[in-house]
Amino acid sequence: MPRERSFSEPEVLDRLTDVFSTHGYAGTSLALLQEATGLGKQSLYNTFGDKQSMYLQAIDCAVQRGAGVTAAMQSAAEGREALALFFDAMVRNCASADPAQRSCIVTGGLLEGVDEPPLAWALTARWQATHELLRSVVERGQRDGSIANQAPSAELAELLIALVSGLRVAARAGRGRAQMERLAALTLGVLDMA
Incomplete structure (x- = not known):
């Protein structure tokens, strides 16, 4: 009879x-993963599979962490407000003292050039999903009048997603919260240009 697990899979995945x-x-x-989780190699592999499988599950976990912000964006009264919520959360994470919050597994993986097909596909798909979220919110703001800039929503989303990466890099380069808030405000100001 197999032994019962004495750990929480969701906590270990976090x-x-x-x-x-x-x-x-x-x-x-593997040593870093073992140190962080307190589990041995076999327990990690039996529960989560090989390193590639662990990484794929970690990507999904990271996306789930952002579900609350996405829900708040959907509840926002206007598109511009939804974008402000998104970038407020982004700056807050980037300014965190926790290195894991300052980093983004998707941005990091794309910058790192992870090229193993299932991993590259998962990273690109998540990046595209963020682009689509931003594009749809820009369109919403253009329709409700909270975004004056009538440039194509896909192009404005490209600018905003570049800000996402820029904030992550700025955090790694030691920029403070106030600097990142100004960068976000300047970029979002483009949305107010008629």
Whole structure:
């Protein structure tokens, strides 16, 4: 009869996600994963599969962490307000003292050049989903009048998603919260240009 697990899979997956977010795919060793989770190699592999499988699950976990912000955006009265909520959360995370919060597994993986097909596909799909979220919110704001800029929503979303990456890099480069807030405000100001 198999032994019962004496750990919480969701808690361990959270820790795996933190390690991959902080160190990247290539920079994450089995030793780092074991240290962060307190589990041995066999327990990790039996529960989550190989490193590639762990990384894929960590990507999904990281996306789930943002579900509350997405829900708040959908509840916002106007498109411009929804974008402000998104970037407020982004700046808050980037300014965090926690290295895992300052980092983004998707942005980091794309910058790192993870090219194993299932991983590259998952990273690109999540990036595209964020682009689509921003594009749809820009369109919503253009319709409700809270966004004056009538440039194509896909192009404005490209600018906004570039800000996402820029904030993550700025955080890694040691920029403070006030600097990142100004960068976000300047970029979002483009939406107010008629």
